[in-house]
Amino acid sequence: MWYLGVVLMGLAVGVLVGLMGIGGGVVLVPAMVYLLGMDQHTAQGTSLFFQLPPLGLGALLIYWRKKNVDLWAGIMCALGFLAGGYFGSKVAIGMNSRDLQGAFGIFILVAATLLWFKSRPQSGEKESGA
Amino acid sequence: MLDRRLKLLLILMMASVVGVAAGLFGVGGGVLLVPLLVLLFGFEQHTAQGTSLVALVPPVGILAFLNYANAHQVSWTVGLLIMPGVFLGGLLGSRLAQKLSPRRMRRVFAIFLFILGIWQITSAWLIKNN
Numbered sequence: 284m285w286y287l288g289v290v291l292m293g294l295a296v297g298v299l300v301g302l303m304g305i306g307g308g309v310v311l312v313p314a315m316v317y318l319l320g321m322d323q324h325t326a327q328g329t330s331l332f333f334q335l336p337p338l339g340l341g342a343l344l345i346y347w348r349k350k351n352v353d354l355w356a357g358i359m360c361a362l363g364f365l366a367g368g369y370f371g372s373k374v375a376i377g378m379n380s381r382d383l384q385g386a387f388g389i390f391i392l393v394a395a396t397l398l399w400f401k402s403r404p405q406s407g408e409k410e411s412g413a
Numbered sequence: 414m415l416d417r418r419l420k421l422l423l424i425l426m427m428a429s430v431v432g433v434a435a436g437l438f439g440v441g442g443g444v445l446l447v448p449l450l451v452l453l454f455g456f457e458q459h460t461a462q463g464t465s466l467v468a469l470v471p472p473v474g475i476l477a478f479l480n481y482a483n484a485h486q487v488s489w490t491v492g493l494l495i496m497p498g499v500f501l502g503g504l505l506g507s508r509l510a511q512k513l514s515p516r517r518m519r520r521v522f523a524i525f526l527f528i529l530g531i532w533q534i535t536s537a538w539l540i541k542n543n
Contacts, residue, residue: 286494289491289494289495290494290495290497290498291498292495292498293499294498294499294501295502296495296498296499297499297500297501297503298503298505298506299502300499301505301510302507302509302510302518303444303447303462303506303518303519303522304447304462304465305443305447306441306444307441308435308438308439308441309444309526310529311495312439312440313529313532313533315488315491316533317532319491324486325486326439327438327481327486328439328478328482328488329487329489329492329495330440331439331474331478332478332482332487332488332489333492333493333495333496333499334472335478336472336496337469337470337472338496338499338500338503339466339469339470339503340500341507342466342503342506342507343466343467343470345507345508345511346462346463346466346507347463349459351460351463352463352466353456354464355421356421356450356464356467357463357464357466357467357468358467358468359424359425360424360425360442360446360465360468361468361470361473362425362428362429363425363426363428363429363431363432364428364441364468364474365432365471365473366476367429367431367432367433367434367435367442368432368433368435368442368477369436369476369480371435371438371477372436372437372439372476373480374433375436375437375439375481376480381537381538384533384536385533385534386438387438387533387537388530388531388534388535389534390434390437390438390440390530391533392526392527392530392534393445394445394448394526394530395523395524395527395530396523397445397448397449397452398522398526399523400448
């Protein structure tokens with residue numbers, strides 16, 4: 284039963300991945316901490332682990348067909364992530380779990396604020412999708 | 414052409430910074446990348462999401478992941494169980510994204526993240542358990 288719960292959790296997060304074009308870790312880390320009782324460091328390590336295979340590939344193909352992809356910008360972002368991730372994880376491992384959990388909360392708040400600003404109407408933006 | 418190259422260079426720099434946050438918090442980075450591509454680089458919303466998915470196809474978190482694995486902070490079982498769900502959910506979500514109003518979706522997601530962030534901060538620093 285426990286296993287099934289984790290699979291379903293992955294499915295729910297996957298919908299968000301396709302919907303928002305994100306990796307899913309931002310939702311899965313808190314889910315693992317609160318629903319599975321994992322410690323913050325292990326939740327983050329596990330989040331990085333599940334993102335190793337190209338799970339967003341299926342979602343990407345659908346964006347690709349609609350020509351909603353800037354390939355070179357994507358490659359630049361991948362390079363930046365690779366390098367930045369190395370240093371960020373070094374910092375995280377040295378922190379205590381509780382502070383890391385709080386810092387993660389602040390990180391989510393920043394992300395939420397950015398999303399909120401971006402969701403305000405912009406000139407030339409279509410009101411509805413597709 | 415030069416303009417395009419400069420833009421790509423700036424995107425690389427921005428992604429490196431986002432990558433540090435990604436490694437620090439064990440997330441893919443898409444949740445920051447998508448709004449930043451729109452806000453700073455004038456990407457159209459669907460293109461920003463598609464581009465973010467490109468950046469997440471290679472195992473960009475691998476260096477960060479190895480740091481966590483060396484520190485024994487990975488739950489292999491949970492990670493493996495999450496993978497199939499995220500892949501399938503991703504397909505579903507990306508189809509849904511073509512149909513829903515992206516603005517409303519982002520607002521709902523932003524509010525959701527906001528609540529999650531407050532919860533994380535509260536449970537980490539304000540509630541004194543154990």
